[in-house]
Amino acid sequence: MELWFTEEHTPTVRFSIKVKEQLLSKKSPFQQIDVFESDEFGRFFTLDGLIMLTEKDEFIYHDMIVHVPMAANPGIKKVLVIGGGDGGSVRELTRYKTIEKIDMVDIDEMVVNVCREYFKQTSKRLDDPRVTLYFEDGLKFVRRFEGEYDLIIVDSTDPFGPGEGLFTKEFYGNCFKALTEDGILVNQHESHYYETFLAAMQRAHRRIKELFPVCSVYQAHIPTYPSGHWLFGFASKKYDPIKDLDADAWNALGLTTGYYNTDLHKGSFMLPNYVKEILNKVA
Amino acid sequence: MDQECAPLHSALIDYRKRRVVPFDVPGHKQGRGTPELTQFLGKECLSVDVNSMKPLDNLSHPTGVIRDAEILAAEAFCADAAFLIVGGTTAAVQAMIMSVCKGGDSIIIPRNVHKSAINALILCGITPIYVDPGVHPTLGISLGMAAADVERAIKEHPEAKAVFVNNPTYYGVCPDLRRIVIAAHAAGMAALVDEAHGTHFYFGEALPLSAMSVGADMSAISMHKTGGSLTQSSLLVMKRGKIDPEYVRIVISLTQTTSASYLLMSSIDIARKTLATQGTELFGRVTALAAYARSEINNIGGWYAFSKEIINGRDVFDFDLTKLSIHTLKIGLAGIEVYDILRDDYGIQTEFGDMGNMLAIISVGDTNYNIERLVAALTDIKRLHGKEGIDLWDHEYIAPVVELSPQEAFYAARKPLPLTECVGEISSEFVMCYPPGIPILAPGELVTREALDYILYAKGKGSLLMGPQDINLEKLHVVRRGS
Numbered sequence: 001m002e003l004w005f006t007e008e009h010t011p012t013v014r015f016s017i018k019v020k021e022q023l024l025s026k027k028s029p030f031q032q033i034d035v036f037e038s039d040e041f042g043r044f045f046t047l048d049g050l051i052m053l054t055e056k057d058e059f060i061y062h063d064m065i066v067h068v069p070m071a072a073n074p075g076i077k078k079v080l081v082i083g084g085g086d087g088g089s090v091r092e093l094t095r096y097k098t099i100e101k102i103d104m105v106d107i108d109e110m111v112v113n114v115c116r117e118y119f120k121q122t123s124k125r126l127d128d129p130r131v132t133l134y135f136e137d138g139l140k141f142v143r144r145f146e147g148e149y150d151l152i153i154v155d156s157t158d159p160f161g162p163g164e165g166l167f168t169k170e171f172y173g174n175c176f177k178a179l180t181e182d183g184i185l186v187n188q189h190e191s192h193y194y195e196t197f198l199a200a201m202q203r204a205h206r207r208i209k210e211l212f213p214v215c216s217v218y219q220a221h222i223p224t225y226p227s228g229h230w231l232f233g234f235a236s237k238k239y240d241p242i243k244d245l246d247a248d249a250w251n252a253l254g255l256t257t258g259y260y261n262t263d264l265h266k267g268s269f270m271l272p273n274y275v276k277e278i279l280n281k282v283a
Numbered sequence: 284m285d286q287e288c289a290p291l292h293s294a295l296i297d298y299r300k301r302r303v304v305p306f307d308v309p310g311h312k313q314g315r316g317t318p319e320l321t322q323f324l325g326k327e328c329l330s331v332d333v334n335s336m337k338p339l340d341n342l343s344h345p346t347g348v349i350r351d352a353e354i355l356a357a358e359a360f361c362a363d364a365a366f367l368i369v370g371g372t373t374a375a376v377q378a379m380i381m382s383v384c385k386g387g388d389s390i391i392i393p394r395n396v397h398k399s400a401i402n403a404l405i406l407c408g409i410t411p412i413y414v415d416p417g418v419h420p421t422l423g424i425s426l427g428m429a430a431a432d433v434e435r436a437i438k439e440h441p442e443a444k445a446v447f448v449n450n451p452t453y454y455g456v457c458p459d460l461r462r463i464v465i466a467a468h469a470a471g472m473a474a475l476v477d478e479a480h481g482t483h484f485y486f487g488e489a490l491p492l493s494a495m496s497v498g499a500d501m502s503a504i505s506m507h508k509t510g511g512s513l514t515q516s517s518l519l520v521m522k523r524g525k526i527d528p529e530y531v532r533i534v535i536s537l538t539q540t541t542s543a544s545y546l547l548m549s550s551i552d553i554a555r556k557t558l559a560t561q562g563t564e565l566f567g568r569v570t571a572l573a574a575y576a577r578s579e580i581n582n583i584g585g586w587y588a589f590s591k592e593i594i595n596g597r598d599v600f601d602f603d604l605t606k607l608s609i610h611t612l613k614i615g616l617a618g619i620e621v622y623d624i625l626r627d628d629y630g631i632q633t634e635f636g637d638m639g640n641m642l643a644i645i646s647v648g649d650t651n652y653n654i655e656r657l658v659a660a661l662t663d664i665k666r667l668h669g670k671e672g673i674d675l676w677d678h679e680y681i682a683p684v685v686e687l688s689p690q691e692a693f694y695a696a697r698k699p700l701p702l703t704e705c706v707g708e709i710s711s712e713f714v715m716c717y718p719p720g721i722p723i724l725a726p727g728e729l730v731t732r733e734a735l736d737y738i739l740y741a742k743g744k745g746s747l748l749m750g751p752q753d754i755n756l757e758k759l760h761v762v763r764r765g766s
Contacts, residue, residue, distance in 0.1 A: 137655050139656065139659050140655045140659070143658070165655055168630070168660075169628055169663065170629055170660035170662070173659075173662075173667065174663055177663075
């Protein structure tokens with residue numbers, strides 16, 4: 001018998017992984033959660049049929065969403081992670097001894113519980129004493145704060161579905177308010193490559209750009225996400241991701257990483273022409 | 284036949300199964316002749332966009348599935364008869380008025396009535412006897428009429444044929460409907476109720492009284508507004524007694540299409556079934572969502588999402604908890620400005636904004652996510668645009684000075700005049716902000732300085748002003764003197 005997991009990247013493009021075994025299929029109040037075992041990517045899980053994380057390539061995403069802002073401002077003390085139920089972003093953050101407080105808010109507690117059980121490697125630091133977990137809508141959580149966080153990481157799902165509110169002007173506006181005077185907002189920025197979320201992505205980019213004095217986009221190569229060419233947003237009130245990078249300081253921390261390094265840090269902000277063009281287009 | 288049935292819906296499913304070869308209208312022939320339209324709306328939809336035929340009954344003369352659907356609707360709304368209406372609640376309101384009044388009659392009516400009611404007066408030559416609905420001193424919204432004021436009007440105008448009532452107003456304010464109905468009936472007048480915004484009163488819990496529950500004669504119900512049917516579909520429900528339902532059907536037919544849309548009618552049938560079988564639960568959720576939104580919005584500070592605390596036993600006798608009405612002036616913005624900012628900057632479309640308030644409709648289709656977006660957007664608007672609270676316009680009620688009946692003014696010889704030169708003239712046109720579509724001026728009314736100032740002010744704030752022939756509203760048609 002052949003069992004394949006297939007994700008439609010577009011109505012006419014498919015990405016498939018041969019599945020050894022399906023370990024879990026569960027419906028939470030918010031979304032469908034499935035966990036699979038495969039030869040090529042190891043264990044992976046999907047939300048509403050879209051791959052969120054595989055054991056083989058999750059390090060790329062989590063390296064890039066955490067170490068880029070941390071290297072731009074090593075003084076970050078208070079961090080808010082919105083989404084990120086798999087715990088990967090929190091795991092990377094806890095490696096910085098200088099961080100004092102990490103709040104993580106995910107709308108779906110079941111995702112966190114599934115990851116605690118099936119993805120111990122990513123979720124292992126969720127019980128770090130600096131970490132507090134909240135289970136509610138990120139849009140709701142963030143609007144109650146003013147000048148609270150040095151860094152907000154938006155580790156969300158795609159812009160249609162439970163994550164939709166995390167791509168809106170009101171969300172970014174409330175994040176701006178929740179950030180300290182030199183705060184940084186990093187977000188999972190989708191991909192420019194396929195039409196599906198293109199307009200939503202452009203709109204989100206424009207909204208962040210309107211709000212933050214510093215706003216740039218960087219990229220990473222993530223094999224299991226649609227097109228493999230993934231973008232992240234870096235927005236801040238003060239720090240410039242390249243000019244303010246103190247490579248020596250970050251390297252002195254001695255953190256070992258699979259993807260991130262301080263050369264790549266700079267390179268990741270150098271975008272291909274067609275991507276620049278798409279980002280500059282007003283949606 | 285019980286409320287679990289949807290006879291019209293079932294008949295259309297049967298029709299589809301029979302694979303009938305159509306040699307009748309509509310000419311798109313189940314969508315086959317119009318590929319672009321069919322692709323856009325869907326084959327399933329076009330396949331039941333059909334004309335009346337024996338198995339599907341006929342709205343003008345219902346003897347089959349439409350009659351069954353109407354019987355079920357009547358039962359669901361605790362009425363003796365119900366009519367499916369495909370011309371919007373406008374058609375239902377006009378049929379109510381035309382069923383009890385004829386040329387030369389008069390009707391007692393609140394001034395904050397929807398223009399559809401005044402249009403009926405123009406069509407039939409009926410004279411309005413306006414009752415001041417009352418204005419809230421700080422919110423600036425017009426209210427629901429104090430029962431005592433209605434009783435006084437009834438006493439002063441015993442010749443009136445009917446009393447017309449909004450239940451609720453656009454903002455969710457309800458009058459003492461029971462007392463008004465009793466007073467009208469005691470004087471031999473019909474009690475007609477505009478429940479365009481009150482469909483849910485028949486199904487929810489802890490909601491204001493419905494027209495049928497207090498024995499009103501007729502009510503116009505916008506199924507499409509909060510009931511979940513398609514836009515333009517509506518219901519007229521009534522009690523037998525003062526008015527004969529068979530006569531009402533004839534009055535409805537005067538202006539009703541003879542090609543009633545089965546999409547609209549089946550949507551009423553399905554919505555009625557859903558409301559009758561799950562309404563309590565659905566509107567319980569709606570009420571809870573609205574209550575949550577109100578408390579979160581009031582916590583932001585500045586915004587005032589008002590509720591039952593405005594009840595005063597007079598012109599605010601009850602309040603519809605599903606309405607999310609927000610007073611905006613303390614944020615330093617007019618309601619219409621917030622309405623525009625929400626749409627243009629946040630992609631959030633609310634129902635309307637006027638000078639001091641805006642209204643978000645919460646209905647069966649709302650989710651927690653959407654509520655969070657609205658609350659978050661209001662938080663952000665305060666951050667970006669909030670300033671010192673302002674007093675914009677201290678009241679909205681412009682007492683009308685009626686010089687001619689609406690019909691006389693509408694058909695009188697008339698001339699266009701620049702708007703600013705119209706003070707002292709009699710308007711032959713409507714002027715209103717839309718939405719909500721409540722006239723600032725109606726045909727036959729004197730253009731007062733106060734009315735003109737309000738129109739200019741609303742225009743300056745960006746309200747969409749409608750009514751006059753001149754769509755830019757630079758000129759207004761007024762009645763030629765001495766004609």
